Amino acid sequence: MKILSKRAFKACAGGVAISLMTLQLGGTAFAQDKVSVEWWHAMSGRLGEIVDQLIADFNESQDQYEIVGVNKGSYAETFAAMIAAYRVGQHPTLVQATERSFLTMLYSDAVVPVGELMEQQGYEIDWDDFVGPVADFYIVDETPAALPFNSSTAILWYNVDHFRAAGFDKPAETWQELETQLYALKEQGVTDCSMALAGDFIWSMVEGYSAINDYPYATKANGYGGLDTEYIFNTTPVVGQVERMKKWVDDDVLQIAGQGLSPTQLYTSGDCSTYIASTASHAAVESGAEFDWGATFMPHEEDVAEPKNSNIGGAALWVLKGKSDEEQAAAAAFLDFIAKPETQAWWSGETGYVPVTNAAYELMQSQGFFDEHPTREIAILQLTRGEPTENSRGFRFGNSDQTFAVMNEELQAVWTGQKSVQEALDASVSRGNEILRAYETLHAGK
Amino acid sequence: MLASDAITNREDAATRPPTGFKAWTRRLVPVASDAGLKSAHFRKPGIAVWLLAPQLLILLFFFFIPSWKALSLAFVQVDPFGGTVLFVGLDNFTRLFASASYRSSAVLTFWFTIIQNVATLSIAGLLAFATDQVIRGRFVYKSVILLPYAIAPVISGVLWAFLFNPTVGPMAQFLHSLGLPWDPNRRPFDAQVLITVAAVWKHVCYDYIFMVAALLAVPQSLIEAAALDGARPVRRFFTVSLPIIAPTIFFLVVMNFTYGLFDTFAIIDAVTKGGPGGATNTLVYKVYQDGFVLLDLGSSAAQSIILMALAIVFTILQFRAIERKVNYQV
Numbered sequence: 001m002k003i004l005s006k007r008a009f010k011a012c013a014g015g016v017a018i019s020l021m022t023l024q025l026g027g028t029a030f031a032q033d034k035v036s037v038e039w040w041h042a043m044s045g046r047l048g049e050i051v052d053q054l055i056a057d058f059n060e061s062q063d064q065y066e067i068v069g070v071n072k073g074s075y076a077e078t079f080a081a082m083i084a085a086y087r088v089g090q091h092p093t094l095v096q097a098t099e100r101s102f103l104t105m106l107y108s109d110a111v112v113p114v115g116e117l118m119e120q121q122g123y124e125i126d127w128d129d130f131v132g133p134v135a136d137f138y139i140v141d142e143t144p145a146a147l148p149f150n151s152s153t154a155i156l157w158y159n160v161d162h163f164r165a166a167g168f169d170k171p172a173e174t175w176q177e178l179e180t181q182l183y184a185l186k187e188q189g190v191t192d193c194s195m196a197l198a199g200d201f202i203w204s205m206v207e208g209y210s211a212i213n214d215y216p217y218a219t220k221a222n223g224y225g226g227l228d229t230e231y232i233f234n235t236t237p238v239v240g241q242v243e244r245m246k247k248w249v250d251d252d253v254l255q256i257a258g259q260g261l262s263p264t265q266l267y268t269s270g271d272c273s274t275y276i277a278s279t280a281s282h283a284a285v286e287s288g289a290e291f292d293w294g295a296t297f298m299p300h301e302e303d304v305a306e307p308k309n310s311n312i313g314g315a316a317l318w319v320l321k322g323k324s325d326e327e328q329a330a331a332a333a334f335l336d337f338i339a340k341p342e343t344q345a346w347w348s349g350e351t352g353y354v355p356v357t358n359a360a361y362e363l364m365q366s367q368g369f370f371d372e373h374p375t376r377e378i379a380i381l382q383l384t385r386g387e388p389t390e391n392s393r394g395f396r397f398g399n400s401d402q403t404f405a406v407m408n409e410e411l412q413a414v415w416t417g418q419k420s421v422q423e424a425l426d427a428s429v430s431r432g433n434e435i436l437r438a439y440e441t442l443h444a445g446k
Numbered sequence: 447m448l449a450s451d452a453i454t455n456r457e458d459a460a461t462r463p464p465t466g467f468k469a470w471t472r473r474l475v476p477v478a479s480d481a482g483l484k485s486a487h488f489r490k491p492g493i494a495v496w497l498l499a500p501q502l503l504i505l506l507f508f509f510f511i512p513s514w515k516a517l518s519l520a521f522v523q524v525d526p527f528g529g530t531v532l533f534v535g536l537d538n539f540t541r542l543f544a545s546a547s548y549r550s551s552a553v554l555t556f557w558f559t560i561i562q563n564v565a566t567l568s569i570a571g572l573l574a575f576a577t578d579q580v581i582r583g584r585f586v587y588k589s590v591i592l593l594p595y596a597i598a599p600v601i602s603g604v605l606w607a608f609l610f611n612p613t614v615g616p617m618a619q620f621l622h623s624l625g626l627p628w629d630p631n632r633r634p635f636d637a638q639v640l641i642t643v644a645a646v647w648k649h650v651c652y653d654y655i656f657m658v659a660a661l662l663a664v665p666q667s668l669i670e671a672a673a674l675d676g677a678r679p680v681r682r683f684f685t686v687s688l689p690i691i692a693p694t695i696f697f698l699v700v701m702n703f704t705y706g707l708f709d710t711f712a713i714i715d716a717v718t719k720g721g722p723g724g725a726t727n728t729l730v731y732k733v734y735q736d737g738f739v740l741l742d743l744g745s746s747a748a749q750s751i752i753l754m755a756l757a758i759v760f761t762i763l764q765f766r767a768i769e770r771k772v773n774y775q776v
Contacts, residue, residue, distance in 0.1 A: 080738045083526045109529040249632075255613075256631055266613075402740045409547075413723030416632050438742075442523060442530050 036066040037323070037330045038092035042078040042315065043150075044071055046283040050350045058337045065330035067094075075101075075315065076401065086110055086320065093323045093331045096149060098315045099137065100203075100400045103223070104439075105318055106145050107398070107446045112319045112328065114335060115143035121332035125339050129357045133312055133383045137394045146316035147335050150353040152278040153310045153379045154204030156299065157285065160292035162273040165190045170294065171274060174302040179244065182253050185273050193255045195248065196263040196272040202407050203313055204276050204298070206233065209241050211311045211392040213304045223396035227440040231403075231432045234425035237301065242414065242421045249415050256415060264288075278313055279379035282352025295375040297382050308392035309385045314353060345369075354380045398439030403432040513754065519747035526741040538748035547724055548732070548749075555728045558642060559706035565646045566702055567695065570653030575683055577658055588658070595651040599709070603716025606644040630718065634725030637718045641726050644717055645710045652705075653698050660691035700764055707757065729753055 043051040048071055055069045072078035075098040085091040097105050105111055118125050127135065127144055134148045158171050166185045172178045182194035198204065210217045215236040220229035248254035255263075255272060267275035268288035275281075276298070285293055300307035317338070319331050337343055344360030347353065349369060355361040361380060364370060370377040386392075397403060410424040410431075419427070520539070523532045542548045573591055580587050594602065609617040612629040621628040630637040664687045672682045688695075708730050714720060720727035720735060727735065730753065737746025 076739055080741070083741065087528050104526075108525065108527045110527045399741070402742065405735075405740055409721070409724045412721055416634050416722050416725070418634065418723055438523060442525050442532060 034064060034066040035326045035330045036068055037094065037327045037334075038068045038070055039094035039096070039317075039334070040070050040072045040078055040082055040092045041096040042072065042075045042098075043096070044073070046287060047280070047351060050283070050347070053350075054338075054343070054347065057343075058334055061337065062333065065333050067330070067334050079401070082320075089322065091320050091322070093320060093327045094334065095318050095320060096315045097146070097318055098401075099151075099313055100404060102137070102146070102316070103396050103398050103400065106140060107443045110321050111145070112321055113140075113143050113145045114147045114317070114319060115139075115145070117319050117328060117332055118335065121329050123332055123336045125336070126357075126359075129359055131354070131356060131358060131361065131380065131384060133309055133388065133394065134354075134356050136388065137312055138316055146318045147339060148314075148356045149317045149338060150280065150314040150347075150351065151312050151356050151383075152280045152314040152353050153312055153383050154208050154276055154298060155279050155295050155375075155378050155382065156297065157267060157275040157277060157281065157293065157295045159191075159267075159270065159273045160294045161270075162190050171296055171299070173297070173299060175241070175244065175299045176302045178299045179248075182248070182274070183251075186251075186253055191271070191273045192252070193266060193272040194253045195255070195274045195276070196266040197245075197249075197254055197256050198263045198275065198277045200278075200313075201276065202404060202411070203311070204278075205241065205245065206238055206407070207395060208298060208311045210236065210238060211309065212298055212307045213237065213301050214308050214389055214391045216391050217395060218397065221390040222394065224390070224393065227398060227436075227443060227446070229397065229436060231397075231429045231436070234422070234429045239421060239425055242411065242425065246414055246421055279354065279376075280314065280352050282376065283350070286352075295378055297378060306386060309388055310382045311392070311394060312383060348376075352376060352379075354383060397436060398443065399435050402435045403428075406431045406435070516747045516750045516754070519743050520751045521744075523744045526743060534744070538744045539752075542745060542748055542752070547727070550724065551727050551729055551732050554638070554726070555707065555730075558638070558645075558710075558728060559703055562642055562645050562649070562706045562710075563699060563702040565642070566649050566653050567698060569646065570650050570657050570698075571695075573650070573654050574657035574661055575679075575687075578661060579679065591654050592651050594648055597648075599648060599712035600716050602648050603644060603713040606640060606647075606713075607717045610640050631722055634722055637722060637726050641710070641714055641717055644713050645706065648713065649702065649705050653702065656694050656698055657691070660694035661687055664690050700761065703760065703764075704757070707753070 039055070041051060051069055051071075055067050059066050070092070072081045075096075078095065079097060079101060082091060082095045082097075091110075115127065127139060127142075130139075130144075130148065134151050135144075138144050138146055138148050156171055160170075162185060163170060163181075166181070166188050168181055168184075172181055185191050185194045207217065209215075210233060215233075215238065216222070217233050217236075217238075218229045218231045220226050223229040245254060249256065255266060263272075263275065264277065264281055264284050265288075266272045267277075268285055270289070270291045279295075297307075298310055317335060319328065319335075323331070338347075339357070341357060341359040341363050344355050344357055345363045345367070348355040348360065348364065355364055407428045410419070410428045413419040414421055414424045521533060521535060523534050523537070524530065577584065577587065597605075609615045610621075610628070610630060612618045612622075612631060618628050627633070628636055630640045668686050668690075669682055672686050677685065707728075710728065711730050711734065714726055714728060714731050715734075718726040720731050729749065733746050733749045733753065736742045736749065
């Protein structure tokens with residue numbers, strides 16, 4: 001009640017001030033009345049344009065607050081910039097952080113849980129309406145720590161023309177059959193590049209692989225059971241998966257895109273027949289691919305009868321501490337705007353990210369969006385497939401970005417032939433566990 | 447007249463008992479030096495302090511404060527947000543020395559700086575020597591060699607990455623046509639060659655300017671005398687010019703080491719990002735990667751301390767070892 005009356009008072013005072021100023025200055029000082037807050041995000045290229053549109057829409061929708069979007073580069077660069085700024089008190093109010101840094105952000109002592117903020121500012125958000133795996137990931141002790149903004153999952157993209165030329169309808173459902181197809185594409189001379197390897201392949205080909213096939217990735221329910229979790233993916237069929245990838249790399253079936261060459265371009269240019277990447281690649285594929293393209297579910301192992309849900313990716317919006325009540329109110333208003341089904345549906349439709357609330361999903365269904373764009377529904381169907389298990393519900397590891405970088409380095413050593421697959425995975429696990437222990441020591445008792 | 451007035455005024459001021467700020471500044475300079483040779487130039491220490499101030503301020507902000515920050519972080523484990531700080535003693539250092547990736551990074555940096563140094567100096571020396579022999583179009587020749595210095599390191603890195611990209615790069619295609627399996631994204635040696643070539647290319651012009659200037663300073667009479675004695679250009683270079691330009695070469699050796707150790711960061715970042723598999727992760731790139739990408743601030747600070755100590759020890763050794771053999775009297 002108190003908050004509401006304060007807000008009402010502010011609105012009144014603001015209104016009076018504005019009308020006075022319009023009388024005196026003809027409305028020139030209008031913008032100064034707005035509370036302006038910064039939002040640091042990692043959306044560039046086509047996605048950056050869509051974010052700018054989103055911000056413009058919000059700023060036009062009301063006259064109290066103004067969001068200023070700042071692109072700080074990649075997720076890692078945005079994160080590093082945010083931390084550097086936080087240490088000297090120059091941080092933005094809102095920041096977009098990838099799902100991988102969830103635990104790091106959660107226990108950083110630098111964030112205001114979004115659930116608490118929305119309650120304080122008098123907004124009601126139906127958190128139960130968020131789609132299962134997304135909610136399960138971001139909600140801790142029934143309070144959402146961050147607002148899921150751009151959620152995604154990896155899907156299998158393919159070149160329909162290539163598959164048709166090789167005599168296939170579409171990619172097979174199991175890794176074993178897909179392997180036969182990829183080699184056939186190569187041997188029949190349809191392509192020199194049967195598959196392009198995305199930069200974040202560990203997310204899809206290792207973590208996602210473990211979730212879909214229901215293999216444990218770490219102890220303690222992949223980190224959900226406590227900070228004393230330990231990686232164990234060097235003892236699961238992940239070893240076989242990486243060995244298969246190594247074979248493909250050696251046989252030139254799988255192309256590693258390196259510095260200066262994006263794997264998305266290898267696919268959209270029509271060079272590579274398949275590409276395993278986020279559903280958010282829709283923005284780039286739809287605008288860039290000049291061939292008959294298609295997408296389908298991620299493959300699974302042939303001895304797995306019922307594949308599970310895949311892991312989520314993308315990022316969430318966090319509200320940082322140390323900001324005034326007004327700035328927090330502005331952040332809350334923006335988050336409320338984003339959580340609206342209409343905004344969600346628009347954002348999902350433009351980008352290819354999954355709609356994060358059931359309301360938005362239903363709205364898109366009722367608009368017939370998925371009938372026109374069937375590949376857009378793959379991600380959400382794959383994310384909500386089956387009953388989640390401890391192995392598939394998600395990953396919660398401290399400083400997971402560090403482990404991700406370590407694994408990237410180790411697996412590169414596999415492609416270059418410096419290490420065997422088992423050696424590299426063992427090294428990843430032992431180095432990863434050191435990172436987990438360091439995190440546990442620093443955050444004991446949380 | 448005016449000048450002598452100034453001198454008498456200064457002496458007056460110096461004989462007066464110092465008070466206030468002057469007294470304070472005076473205390474900064476040892477009293478014993480009043481009688482010494484150097485004190486004669488600064489009877490009023492205030493001027494000395496003011497003259498030194500800009501340099502001291504720069505050192506304070508760009509050396510002492512960062513060094514202090516690095517020192518204070520090197521012995522702790524810290525949550526990147528600064529919330530929790532745990533004192534861990536020498537743990538960060540022992541962890542580093544135990545880590546295989548740090549050792550391989552050190553070995554790589556060692557070879558990289560040495561090869562880069564030798565290659566840059568020889569190419570720059572050759573080009574500078576050739577400058578003397580070029581008669582027509584000397585200006586064009588010099589300008590072309592100086593061009594790379596005007597290009598930002600990141601841009602040159604991107605250019606090299608593109609030229610040698612195994613899929614689209616024209617140079618890579620040329621190498622493939624020779625039957626070489628060139629692929630810096632997969633073959634560590636190729637990546638190392640690529641960053642070395644890019645680093646040398648970027649720095650040759652710097653060494654070249656100094657070498658040309660040094661060669662110009664070689665007295666023409668000596669060269670002519672040698673020529674009369676029947677020495678050919680190459681012989682004249684090695685027996686007459688080279689000993690005379692030795693101080694410049696020594697200076698360039700130190701500068702090249704500094705460049706190789708610290709300034710190749712942008713090139714590595716643009717060309718390989720330390721990959722593949724950490725094959726081009728030099729010590730300075732590792733500081734950045736561990737600190738800013740992996741947010742392991744303690745380890746990153748410990749690495750900078752080691753790097754700083756290395757640079758200090760290295761410079762002292764260099765001066766001690768080489769100074770005696772270099773003839774500074776030209």
